[in-house]
Amino acid sequence: MLLDVKNLHVKYGTVEALHGINLHVDEGEIVTILGANGAGKSTTLMTISGLLKPSEGEIWFDGKPIHTMPAHKVVEEKLTQSPEGRRVFSTLTVQENLNLGAFTAKNHKRVEETRRWIFDLFPRLKERKSQLAGTLSGGEQQMLAIGRALMNNPRILLLDEPSLGLAPILVKAIFETVAEINKSGVTVVLVEQNAKAALKLAHRGYVMEVGRIVLEDDADALLANPSVREAYLGGGKK
Amino acid sequence: MSLLTLDNLIKDFGGLRAVDEVSFDVEAGDVFGLIGPNGAGKTTVFNLITGNYVPNQGKVIFNGHVLNGLAPNRIVSMGVARTFQTIRLFKTLSALENVLAGCHCRMTSGSIAAMLKTPFQKREEKEAIKLALAELDFVGLSEDVETRSDSLSYGNQRLLEIARALATQPKLLILDEPAGGMNEQETDALIDIIARIKARGITVLLIEHDMSLVMQACEKLVVIEYGKKIAEGLPEEIKTNKKVIEAYLGTDDDEEEEGETCF
Amino acid sequence: MELFFQQLTNGLAVGGIYALIALGYTMVYGVLKLINFAHGDLFTIGAYLGLTLLSALGLTDRLGPFGVVLALAIMVMGLVAVVGIILERIAYRPLRESHRLSAVVSALGASIFFQNAVMLIYGARYQVYPHDILPKVVIPIFGLNVPLLRILILLTSVVMMAALYFFIQKTKTGTAIRAVAIDQGAAKLMGINVNAVIMIVFLIGPALGGAAGLMVGLYYGQINFTMGWIYGLKAFTAAILGGIGNIPGAMLGGLLLGVIEALGAAYISIAWKDAIAFVVLILILIVRPTGLLGERVAEKV
Amino acid sequence: ATIKIGLMCPLTGSWASEGQDMKQIVELLADEVNAKGGLLGKQVEIITEDDAGDPRTAALAAQRLATRDIIAVIGTYGSSITEASQNIYDEEEIIQIANGSTAIRLSEKGLDYFFRSCPRDDEQGKVAVKTLMTMGFKKVAILHDNTTYAKGLADEAKALLKKEPAEIVFYEALTAGERDYSAILTKMKASAPDAVLFTGYYPEAGLLLRQKMEMGWDVPFIGGDATNNPDLVKIAGKKAAEGFFFLSPPVPQDLDSAEAKAFLAAYTKKYNGVPGSVWAVLSGDGFNAIAAAIKATGSTDTKILAKYLHKELKDMPGLTGKLSFNEKGDRVGDLYRLYKVDGKGSFVLQP
Amino acid sequence: MKRNAIYIALASLLAISPAFLNAYWVDVLNSVGMYALLALSLNIILGHAGLFHMGHAAFYAVGAYTTAILNTTFDIPVLWLMPVAGLMAGLVALIVARPIIHLRGDYLLIVTIGFVEIVRIALINNVFGITGGANGIFGIDRPYIFGFKIRKPHEFFYLIWGFMAVTVFLFHRLENSRFGRALNYLREDDVAAEGSGINTTYYKLIAFVLGAVWAGMVGTIYAAKMTIIAPESFNFWESVVMFMIVILGGSGSIRGVILGAFLVIGLPEIFRSMSAVSDLINSLFAHFGVTLSLDFGNFSQARMLIFGAAMVIMMIFRNEGLLPPRPRTYPLDKIREEMP
Numbered sequence A: 001m002l003l004d005v006k007n008l009h010v011k012y013g014t015v016e017a018l019h020g021i022n023l024h025v026d027e028g029e030i031v032t033i034l035g036a037n038g039a040g041k042s043t044t045l046m047t048i049s050g051l052l053k054p055s056e057g058e059i060w061f062d063g064k065p066i067h068t069m070p071a072h073k074v075v076e077e078k079l080t081q082s083p084e085g086r087r088v089f090s091t092l093t094v095q096e097n098l099n100l101g102a103f104t105a106k107n108h109k110r111v112e113e114t115r116r117w118i119f120d121l122f123p124r125l126k127e128r129k130s131q132l133a134g135t136l137s138g139g140e141q142q143m144l145a146i147g148r149a150l151m152n153n154p155r156i157l158l159l160d161e162p163s164l165g166l167a168p169i170l171v172k173a174i175f176e177t178v179a180e181i182n183k184s185g186v187t188v189v190l191v192e193q194n195a196k197a198a199l200k201l202a203h204r205g206y207v208m209e210v211g212r213i214v215l216e217d218d219a220d221a222l223l224a225n226p227s228v229r230e231a232y233l234g235g236g237k238k
Numbered sequence B: 001m002s003l004l005t006l007d008n009l010i011k012d013f014g015g016l017r018a019v020d021e022v023s024f025d026v027e028a029g030d031v032f033g034l035i036g037p038n039g040a041g042k043t044t045v046f047n048l049i050t051g052n053y054v055p056n057q058g059k060v061i062f063n064g065h066v067l068n069g070l071a072p073n074r075i076v077s078m079g080v081a082r083t084f085q086t087i088r089l090f091k092t093l094s095a096l097e098n099v100l101a102g103c104h105c106r107m108t109s110g111s112i113a114a115m116l117k118t119p120f121q122k123r124e125e126k127e128a129i130k131l132a133l134a135e136l137d138f139v140g141l142s143e144d145v146e147t148r149s150d151s152l153s154y155g156n157q158r159l160l161e162i163a164r165a166l167a168t169q170p171k172l173l174i175l176d177e178p179a180g181g182m183n184e185q186e187t188d189a190l191i192d193i194i195a196r197i198k199a200r201g202i203t204v205l206l207i208e209h210d211m212s213l214v215m216q217a218c219e220k221l222v223v224i225e226y227g228k229k230i231a232e233g234l235p236e237e238i239k240t241n242k243k244v245i246e247a248y249l250g251t252d253d254d255e256e257e258e259g260e261t262c263f
Numbered sequence C: 001m002e003l004f005f006q007q008l009t010n011g012l013a014v015g016g017i018y019a020l021i022a023l024g025y026t027m028v029y030g031v032l033k034l035i036n037f038a039h040g041d042l043f044t045i046g047a048y049l050g051l052t053l054l055s056a057l058g059l060t061d062r063l064g065p066f067g068v069v070l071a072l073a074i075m076v077m078g079l080v081a082v083v084g085i086i087l088e089r090i091a092y093r094p095l096r097e098s099h100r101l102s103a104v105v106s107a108l109g110a111s112i113f114f115q116n117a118v119m120l121i122y123g124a125r126y127q128v129y130p131h132d133i134l135p136k137v138v139i140p141i142f143g144l145n146v147p148l149l150r151i152l153i154l155l156t157s158v159v160m161m162a163a164l165y166f167f168i169q170k171t172k173t174g175t176a177i178r179a180v181a182i183d184q185g186a187a188k189l190m191g192i193n194v195n196a197v198i199m200i201v202f203l204i205g206p207a208l209g210g211a212a213g214l215m216v217g218l219y220y221g222q223i224n225f226t227m228g229w230i231y232g233l234k235a236f237t238a239a240i241l242g243g244i245g246n247i248p249g250a251m252l253g254g255l256l257l258g259v260i261e262a263l264g265a266a267y268i269s270i271a272w273k274d275a276i277a278f279v280v281l282i283l284i285l286i287v288r289p290t291g292l293l294g295e296r297v298a299e300k301v
Numbered sequence D: 001a002t003i004k005i006g007l008m009c010p011l012t013g014s015w016a017s018e019g020q021d022m023k024q025i026v027e028l029l030a031d032e033v034n035a036k037g038g039l040l041g042k043q044v045e046i047i048t049e050d051d052a053g054d055p056r057t058a059a060l061a062a063q064r065l066a067t068r069d070i071i072a073v074i075g076t077y078g079s080s081i082t083e084a085s086q087n088i089y090d091e092e093e094i095i096q097i098a099n100g101s102t103a104i105r106l107s108e109k110g111l112d113y114f115f116r117s118c119p120r121d122d123e124q125g126k127v128a129v130k131t132l133m134t135m136g137f138k139k140v141a142i143l144h145d146n147t148t149y150a151k152g153l154a155d156e157a158k159a160l161l162k163k164e165p166a167e168i169v170f171y172e173a174l175t176a177g178e179r180d181y182s183a184i185l186t187k188m189k190a191s192a193p194d195a196v197l198f199t200g201y202y203p204e205a206g207l208l209l210r211q212k213m214e215m216g217w218d219v220p221f222i223g224g225d226a227t228n229n230p231d232l233v234k235i236a237g238k239k240a241a242e243g244f245f246f247l248s249p250p251v252p253q254d255l256d257s258a259e260a261k262a263f264l265a266a267y268t269k270k271y272n273g274v275p276g277s278v279w280a281v282l283s284g285d286g287f288n289a290i291a292a293a294i295k296a297t298g299s300t301d302t303k304i305l306a307k308y309l310h311k312e313l314k315d316m317p318g319l320t321g322k323l324s325f326n327e328k329g330d331r332v333g334d335l336y337r338l339y340k341v342d343g344k345g346s347f348v349l350q351p
Numbered sequence E: 001m002k003r004n005a006i007y008i009a010l011a012s013l014l015a016i017s018p019a020f021l022n023a024y025w026v027d028v029l030n031s032v033g034m035y036a037l038l039a040l041s042l043n044i045i046l047g048h049a050g051l052f053h054m055g056h057a058a059f060y061a062v063g064a065y066t067t068a069i070l071n072t073t074f075d076i077p078v079l080w081l082m083p084v085a086g087l088m089a090g091l092v093a094l095i096v097a098r099p100i101i102h103l104r105g106d107y108l109l110i111v112t113i114g115f116v117e118i119v120r121i122a123l124i125n126n127v128f129g130i131t132g133g134a135n136g137i138f139g140i141d142r143p144y145i146f147g148f149k150i151r152k153p154h155e156f157f158y159l160i161w162g163f164m165a166v167t168v169f170l171f172h173r174l175e176n177s178r179f180g181r182a183l184n185y186l187r188e189d190d191v192a193a194e195g196s197g198i199n200t201t202y203y204k205l206i207a208f209v210l211g212a213v214w215a216g217m218v219g220t221i222y223a224a225k226m227t228i229i230a231p232e233s234f235n236f237w238e239s240v241v242m243f244m245i246v247i248l249g250g251s252g253s254i255r256g257v258i259l260g261a262f263l264v265i266g267l268p269e270i271f272r273s274m275s276a277v278s279d280l281i282n283s284l285f286a287h288f289g290v291t292l293s294l295d296f297g298n299f300s301q302a303r304m305l306i307f308g309a310a311m312v313i314m315m316i317f318r319n320e321g322l323l324p325p326r327p328r329t330y331p332l333d334k335i336r337e338e339m340p
């Protein structure tokens, strides 16, 4: 078990947003977390990354407790996140954003290899290497955010809504990329609104509702689950 | 006569031509979609219409008036309302007050009237609140009237932006990726709202990457790439347009039965 | 014409000091978006500490003039940096998440505190640096007699500016500083220790302010506990003029402000020179709303 | 019970050094009086309030003092600060003896309870012009710092100089509190004066002298009484200060009167040094005057005391020479002396 | 409502306070009142519209000087000059703010600081020969109300706090109107405000003008109260004080701003009276036979030090301000009933 989240409670001020989350991720898996808006998916990821501190519960990564670590230490454990809403460094260039992704990396040759790989993945980034990230279009920024997270050569990558705002062709590309990233040995936790695509890609999935995990199963089983179909896969379209 | 006409619009950012001679007409009463790859210049086109950017060349004609050079708030009061790609609500204010911002341009009483609390001011205020409540009901936020807007869920914040725009009583509503961040169920609800907006006689111009929404909601589509218009037509035509598939939709290698509307 | 060039050098010398203080201002501002109104008082503290160290250690005989200045500068910068770090810890860190202006008011409170603390410790009277630390060499440049020290002040500012610019733009830590300036949360996700970065900033900014205080003490001789306010305001003006948060901008703004003041005094009116400087500032901002070198990223909507 | 005397002075703010000196001196004198059994058999109590050198705070300080049963108040420094408090004391019939407020108009309002132990600007203006003329300067530059005091003096001198066979080649104001005045000196030098009259304060005077020397300009400088402060030489350096003239009421160091000597000895013993400025010493004169009045009249009725100060107190031996008031409450007698700084940095009284 | 009851109680307490306070403390309350008025007027600009304005003393100066000049040269009674002073300040605000209104955040801040400095320098240099230079203007009349001359602190108390009552009443209405909301919209996000049809430039200007008008009127009261005004009373530091009051009190909140004025202006005065406090403690203990000789008297030199520290501490513990604004309330139930 690579990542183990036990009984996680998180509060914003006095309001509790997570009421005891249990989930685990095995090495090499793609695990997706589904849930309506405001269910607490992003909160979960932020807490795993150490930006939020749990009021109760534990997070273990590769046998180490990381819930007590400051966020920047967690990154050194090779657990990185591409956050919701991109959060690229708007007045830095694309290049500088990518460099920051490798902030804790020690092996420069490896970094350069990764950079080339990322430019293959997203040629648009290479084209816009010295443009300020803030002037990129929404989609371009999303690519940059994912690319930046990959620069760290993570063992586990947390992706929070990576397809948000992307053109269909890119959404496909992103999902393919995620698969590719996973094949290259990176474990992935994927939070997605695009439930169907996410479940197709993932090995397992969790369903969250208002701060709790309500369902956990293999991805195929979830795809077939009628209540999941109704709630997240959209009944309306023909 | 068309409600909105874009005539050869050009917009440059430094050396980059973000919008390159784009022209199209939006007919009154339509739901009109603008699609294209990321960075194609869609949002920029919207910003040119709403007055946030000034075109380097070309004209925006709305309802017979040239909009070029007018301040955004003037354009709103002429009947063009918008939502933003990245949500821009008044964070610390309640949902109701966010919608009241939209009512603002249809009200007249100023600071002196407020201090004196004239009967007209009181009446106007009450009417505005009624209108705001009605718009909140319309998008389904009647439960959250007094909730601070930044504690609404993401999807609800998008709906609130729509309510705020509707409160300006627009003829043309411009939506920039309204379904962004919504799941499929929420998207379905949005499609319904768009249909009801159209039923109110409001023309809708939208950008969206969610093809299920675009295909269901739009009557007509324009596709741009690298700032240039590459296609225009009915959804079915666009769906099969080779250029569009290549640039935007991607080849459908999905073997699933529901096929093309997956993304 | 001689008057003009004389005034130009006068202006550049004053501007060099403004620039040095402005660098510290801009540094802190750039990262925390905090107008550190206590920065001027850190400058005062630098001036007083320099005097204390000078008289307490009696280094003059052992190290020779420039050695003394160097040793003093290092010690003063170190000590003021410590004060700066404590200031950040106590008065600013608890306010990091709140509205920007709350921190401004905290800074103003800290400024009042520092100013009065200096008064209570050192007394309200003017204090005076010994006159004979540095040799009074005058260098003739194009027929003008320019004191060596003025050139040194200017040079120091330029060197510090260049070093800082290089540090911020080209080094890894510098990029981290800029990242923290934009989005602290995202910076953490990159593995950046945000507190450490802010500490570095509060090490550099106040140290530069302290160095400027020492220089003013050494060159002008006379220091008092209220001096930081006026210099702080000038430096803030300079930082804005150049585009706040921008390092070459602080340098340019400082020098320009000094020159505007000198020329305004010479050709218009001495009594109105500060007003003239502000009028020029306002005119420049009307034309360039983010200062001379400020980034003008059109906000994307 | 005690006899309460107020002291209003700037303990904080830009003029804090003056105020703190005033406090030391008045407290010293009060202690001496008390050691000798006080006044009318009662101990004297000094009640000090900070006016921060700011009119609004001064008005509050005055209100506060007025509620504390004082019969007289010493202070304060700065004419506009004093002015903000004048009416309050007058309405409460409290005697006020200002020490560093030289603006002419303060005593032109017909206030019965207002006195000052310092001379007025017109007095000094006259002396300044006379000095300039006897020294034979024809082209004069006048520089002030735009404070009420310095500007008042500069204007006074300017008006008087116009009547003399002299030319004013330069008249401007600098901004106090800055450090670099070379731009101003450069401009002044271009007007080629025979002498410069600087009416501002010693911190700026010190810097001007020093920067003047550094630019190699050798012109006589004459200062007003606000430059009379030993720190001037420290700031300017002995070499630059040498030859600087200034006008001032005499400081105790320069008088051989028994009072001055005794005061100086006591001050040095208690505070280890000499008083920083003549203005603070003048507050001591204010205190001595009111003490003398109480002693002589045997009363603490302010009406009687005021009358005594106006009419009967004549040539009291003060810390700065003989002291009497005229009917306006102004100190009478020509108090001003001319000093010159010598090569050792000491202030030498000129004959 | 309970809250209203508290306010009424506090207001009544304040109204009768001159009866049992001496002239000094009444005058402290006057000072508090004047700064509270100034801060309330700044609150419109800074608190509601969110414009970083640190030069409010300039408008205050315009009002005070307008009053002083017109009163001393034309003998116009000072209270008549109150609206004139207000309009004059408003006019100046309009002219000055127009070209700089588009500046953002800190750039606006420095420009307003520059403005207040320019005004002060102009006053010192006796611009147009009417400001009296560094001396300022003296001999300003006391105000008359119905033939009654106002001069004593407690008389000014009712003038100042009476004006305060009017101000609070009007500003409260203003806040809870279309106008007040519009200011808040542009504070929160001016791009979104424009996109919702709000003329942001217009509202920013009006906020400036309205704030200036009020500051100008307070200037009249100040001139009449001091009877002498000088440039140093309107320096940058005065603007800073007003700024601190607004932020410390809670920007956008009337009650917060008033409380802020009590603290920022009152605390240094309370620290001034520390000797009274120590005397009180000593006598209390003496009562129980314990001899103490506490003396906080030497506090006067340190009072500003403590004040500075207090500012930092208060800000840290209440970083939204002491009494942040409450959300507006609307009579929704009533309005819903009327809806179909």
Ligand SMILES: Nc1ncnc2c1ncn2[C@@H]1O[C@H](COP(=O)(O)OP(=O)(O)OP(=O)(O)O)[C@@H](O)[C@H]1O
Residues within 6 Å of the ligand: A012, A017, A035, A036, A037, A038, A039, A040, A041, A042, A043, A044, A084, B151, B152, B153, B154, B155
């Ligand atoms: N900074 C915050 N302060 C207070 N409450 C917050 C904050 N961020 C999130 N919340 C609340 O916590 C809950 C969970 O939010 P979270 O962002 O984790 O949801 P999510 O599942 O990621 O939703 P989405 O699909 O909209 O991204 C929500 O009720 C939200 O309102």
Ligand SMILES: Nc1ncnc2c1ncn2[C@@H]1O[C@H](COP(=O)(O)OP(=O)(O)OP(=O)(O)O)[C@@H](O)[C@H]1O
Residues within 6 Å of the ligand: A135, A136, A137, A138, A139, A140, A165, B013, B016, B018, B036, B037, B038, B039, B040, B041, B042, B043, B044, B045, B085, C298, C299, C300
């Ligand atoms: N203010 C600006 N300065 C410089 N370049 C800009 C600016 N705004 C947009 N651009 C550039 O113009 C191009 C078009 O951007 P725009 O935001 O219109 O794209 P878009 O079609 O809306 O994309 P998306 O679907 O990803 O939102 C992009 O390449 C972007 O980098």
Ligand SMILES: [Mg+2]
Residues within 6 Å of the ligand: A041, A042, A043, A084, A160
């Ligand atoms: Mg989320």
Ligand SMILES: [Mg+2]
Residues within 6 Å of the ligand: A137, A138, B042, B043, B044, B085
């Ligand atoms: Mg877009």
